[in-house]
Amino acid sequence: MSHDLADNADHLDKLHGALERDAVDQIRRLLNQTMVPAEVAHALESTPPREREFLWQQIDTETQGEILLYLSEELQTEFLERMSAQDLLTATENLDTDDLADLLQRLPTYSIQQVLDSMEAQERHRVETVLSYPEDTAGGLMDIDSITIRPNITLDVVLRYIRRHDELPHSTDALWVVTRSDVLVGRLYLNELLVSDPGMTVREVMDTEFTRLDAMTPEDEVAQLFERHDLISAPVVNEQGQLLGRITIDDVVDVIRDTAEHTVMSMAGLDEEEDTFAPALRTSRRRAVWLGINLLTAFLASSVIGMFEGTIQKITALAVLMPIVASMGGIAGSQTLTVLIRGIALGHVKGNNIRWLISRELVVGLLNGALWAVVVGLLALVWFDDRMLGIIIALAIIINLVVASLVGTLLPVVLKKLKIDPALSGSVILTTVTDVVGFLSFLGLASLVYLS
Template sequence: MSEVQTRSSTHRLHDQLDAIVDLLHQHDDEPLPASAQETLRRQLDALHPADIAFILESLPLDDRIAVWQLVKAERDGDILLEVSDAVRESLIADMDRHEILAAVEPLDADELADLVEDLPTAMLPELMASLDSQQREQVQSAMSYEDDKLGALMDFEMVTIREDVSLEVVLRYLRRFDELPAQTDKLFVINHDNLLTGVLPLHWLLVNSPDKMVSEVMAPDVNTFHPTDDAYEVAQAFERYDLVTAPVVDSRGHLIGRITIDAMVDVIREESESEMLGRAGLREEEDIFASIWASVRNRWAWLAINLVTAFIASRVIGLFEGAIEKLVALATLMPIVAGIGGNSGNQTITMIVRAMALDQVNANAIRRLWRKELGVALFNGVVWGGVIGIVAALLYDSPTLGVVMTAAMTLNLLLAAFMGVGIPMFMIRMGRDPALGSSVFLTFMTDSGGFFIFLGLASIFLV
């Protein structure tokens, strides 16, 4: 038993990456000497394309290009498939026409369709001409669907069998393959008209007697999808039913492709990432080593929106300048009222958006949710608002100021709860993604609303 084999895979990968990063760091800011290039090339050759993709993503642009040029040309295509969009752009920018054509040549139609949109458009005619007619049709089919539809993610490599043969025949047929398509866990049973009539899981093929007919053993597949299905909903079905692959059929039931768990895992990860990025107002994933200018472009729209809402909130304060001049404590206390509303409302939004993403909440539930969230807000307002009210009263020696503070905090928390439920519900009804924008709009309401409530109450009761 070698030492390597008892070491866990996750540790081994980290060791290899550290070695490569170390090597690059020893030659920081200078070109790699030939001997080091040779060492690096050997290390890279031993790595899985996904690991090389990972290394490329972790490197600043100059190191990244240096490593990219050491990768064997025939692996370029597989690696381009694995890297993030932002990094892919930087790698393709470094390749010439000839290198790009060579890189994409070994790819399957569905993989090619993934890459096509990142390639220089001038190259497309030449690229399409290099494909045979079936491949061309498959690439065009995959490209005809939006990125979030299943049709853009399905692949065309699958094993189909007829139902009127014995398992023995199927076993003999399979032995004629050198390899089955990756992740094959079931064979698709079709009739003479290419209609899907069932599926035969590989392990049923193995545990049943070879004399049985496919039709006796196969299952009518209950998990069949359409190319127009929403990819994220299908990913949820994969998760729910622990699927590895599933057939994709057209509206008349003809088998046109299959979908695999690895594509669905990517969909799940991308969904949560785009939600996370979207909440912070990042338009797309960012290559962390991107230029300042690329980052500015990615982030400016969100900052502009926030500046506008902050400016409006500032004008709300402007309405009460007279009151603030008379009682400057108001200026000191007002950010607390606004801030607590924003925090609390964002908790409500996070919880509701998450439940919506899991389809657990429908429009009928809105009144029940409002009742609950307003209850939570009232409790927090009385307790926390009470604490801060007492502190404010002691600090400025004014019981009335304390009461105004408690009342303002409670009212702003109620506003936050009302909006925290209402905004995402409203966005869903408008057919928009509640994960994007709900939070900005809520913070705008709790800032402007908080200032208005607190300064308004103070104007009435204090000055």
């Protein structure tokens, strides 16, 4: 059997068909034999709560552990919380150290201890090592099952040593060369090993120019490094240069995917681990917070309008046109903000080029402000047959677009410095500013002109 793309869609269709027909035997066969764990996880994530619960119960406990690895954190927690201690042990028995450590972090402290207690001393020690580092660092990502060799042996000995293994740890593209005191001195690529003369020593063939990761390196820097050097695996070392473990590309791909999703979801006040099929009540409660925050900013904008009720009563056209000024500022600002958030995430934006960006954005704000000021001014003039109104809205648009450019550039930089996530709070703050400035400049200018 080969895993084609068509297979996955096919399996899902079969599964949904079987669900509709209540064909429990076929469901169990699909989940436990036909589909690979990642496919089962994907099926669970694509299924509403009630059927999802039923599917989960049909999965053999031994394979539940591996399936959990591919689920979002929200679903991991949901399933793990309801598993008995015994099932938990059965499910996690065959997992890699780093994967097990990942799952354990979703459990309450007493359950973690239960799982650890049940393990052999050596394995427990390994898992505890990984658990001792924060989840979003190189130490928290690393896997401890790697093969180490000494520098002074010949490749022939290495080849014979490898053959004593039944299999190599997953994604092994290199062996780590360490001294007696475990200090990492080199890296022997399997490719090198295969093409070199077996009589040579490891020292002669090994690579010494490669990336060593400190255990406390943040995961996004790990990802940048893998991307920059096209790595398959990288070693993690402690301050003494001793090998602690290795990180493999599959874990890094997850980090890249999560980081990218984080930006998209944060901008709407959502969490990247959020379950697409979370129940209505849980979903409402979460989103309510974001709506509440936005309500505060909306009232702030309204209170600005409130200051000019008298002017609006005299010239109702102001009420008709004012959303245009606010909206144009919001769009221009969010474009600048998005470019800056991405630039910061990619490491393009730094202290020494921020001034260039500010002046570029100011020029862009002025140019687009001027362009759309003329267009909107003329349209307003035609619509309400009031030349003054056209001039006022044109000025307000230029002011708001320039302010939007400035705030859109500086805001993410300042938030980043304050260690606040710009993707999460940036757009709320920005639209508050562009709304307030938009209404204030338009209605304020109008009051000066019409009420004087």
